[in-house]
Amino acid sequence: MSKIVGKALPDMPWQDKDENDKLPVWRYKANPIIDRFATRNSNSIFNSAVVPFEDGYAGIFRCDSRSISMDIFAGFSKDGIHWDISDDPIVFHCDDEEIGKRDYRYDPRVCFIEDRYYITWCNGYHGYPTIGVGYTFDFKTFYQLENAFLPFNRNGVLFPRKINGNYYMLSRPSDNGHTPFGDIFVSESPDMKHWGVHRYVMGTIKGDESAWQSTKIGAGCIPIETEEGWLVIYHGVINTCNGFVYRMGCALLDLEQPWKVLKRTKNYILAPHEIYECMGDVPNVVFPCAALTDAETGRIAIYYGCADTVTGLAFTTVNELMESMESM
Numbered sequence: 459m460s461k462i463v464g465k466a467l468p469d470m471p472w473q474d475k476d477e478n479d480k481l482p483v484w485r486y487k488a489n490p491i492i493d494r495f496a497t498r499n500s501n502s503i504f505n506s507a508v509v510p511f512e513d514g515y516a517g518i519f520r521c522d523s524r525s526i527s528m529d530i531f532a533g534f535s536k537d538g539i540h541w542d543i544s545d546d547p548i549v550f551h552c553d554d555e556e557i558g559k560r561d562y563r564y565d566p567r568v569c570f571i572e573d574r575y576y577i578t579w580c581n582g583y584h585g586y587p588t589i590g591v592g593y594t595f596d597f598k599t600f601y602q603l604e605n606a607f608l609p610f611n612r613n614g615v616l617f618p619r620k621i622n623g624n625y626y627m628l629s630r631p632s633d634n635g636h637t638p639f640g641d642i643f644v645s646e647s648p649d650m651k652h653w654g655v656h657r658y659v660m661g662t663i664k665g666d667e668s669a670w671q672s673t674k675i676g677a678g679c680i681p682i683e684t685e686e687g688w689l690v691i692y693h694g695v696i697n698t699c700n701g702f703v704y705r706m707g708c709a710l711l712d713l714e715q716p717w718k719v720l721k722r723t724k725n726y727i728l729a730p731h732e733i734y735e736c737m738g739d740v741p742n743v744v745f746p747c748a749a750l751t752d753a754e755t756g757r758i759a760i761y762y763g764c765a766d767t768v769t770g771l772a773f774t775t776v777n778e779l780m781e782s783m784e785s786m
């Protein structure tokens with residue numbers, strides 16, 4: 459039996475696996491939980507992040523508007539399923555006009571470290587994607603820090619505590635377009651501003667050994683601390699004659715040296731099979747961005763974008779994921 463290191467969250471969203479659920483990750487039966495039109499001017503609400511907050515949950519949501527402007531919005535929920543999302547995008551306070559200037563913002567992740575909620579997202583900087591970093595204490599007032607990296611970079615995912623005195627972030631160097639390549643790297647920082655010691659973590663798997671992750675991969679949820687290592691839920695992409703297909707996998711990283719991969723899935727753990735994952739603005743995409751965990755029971759609830767249009771919820775346990783991986 460594997461154990462999650464962290465807090466109990468007995469009231470988090472949950473449904474048991476039933477006999478029709480064949481994969482290590484199973485969907486919430488009333489998916490999708492967030493409709494494309496859940497805010498005043500949204501075209502789609504999808505790759506979004508959720509954390510426990512006060513006596514419920516808070517989240518940062520990627521909403522594309524009806525002019526297809528990409529931005530991030532705050533929301534609150536009592537049960538993690540029904541959400542009240544702001545009609546207006548987040549406004550960041552920033553000491554430096556150069557950094558605070560909005561270009562585009564998408565695919566947020568939220569990570570509680572020590573005393574605040576850090577937000578990372580894909581941040582347009584002079585037209586180039588890089589990793590934006592900000593924080594909030596209350597999901598009402600937001601502060602923006604320096605971008606973590608040089609462009610081009612996407613899928614910046616923080617670790618939920620310092621490791622040997624430093625902050626750590628996974629990321630995926632990319633290009634300025636739809637990036638037909640991409641491996642996951644990890645970087646460290648003493649202060650959330652200066653990032654270095656960039657190490658290679660893991661890459662695509664070529665050939666037909668695990669073809670669903672042969673084009674590019676990118677970190678998804680904040681790594682889940684277990685007694686055996688950091689459990690990372692990520693997306694993997696294959697290029698087909700009909701375009702990219704995004705599926706979900708997981709890996710276990712060394713607790714002290716998180717660039718060392720201990721285990722990884724060869725088979726995907728969730729893939730676009732349901733109609734709302736296969737049809738939408740970008741068909742055939744499941745894109746994990748957040749997970750709630752209950753250390754008491756080992757339950758995990760994953761929030762994921764579906765076909766770049768709506769938000770879905772899926773469930774698994776730490777034991778299911780551990781059993782789905784193979785040693786590297």
Ligand code: BMA
Pocket residue numbers: 505564565636704740743745763766
């Ligand atoms: C990636 C990002 C994601 C999106 C995915 C599938 O490059 O743009 O926001 O979900 O493509 O379109």
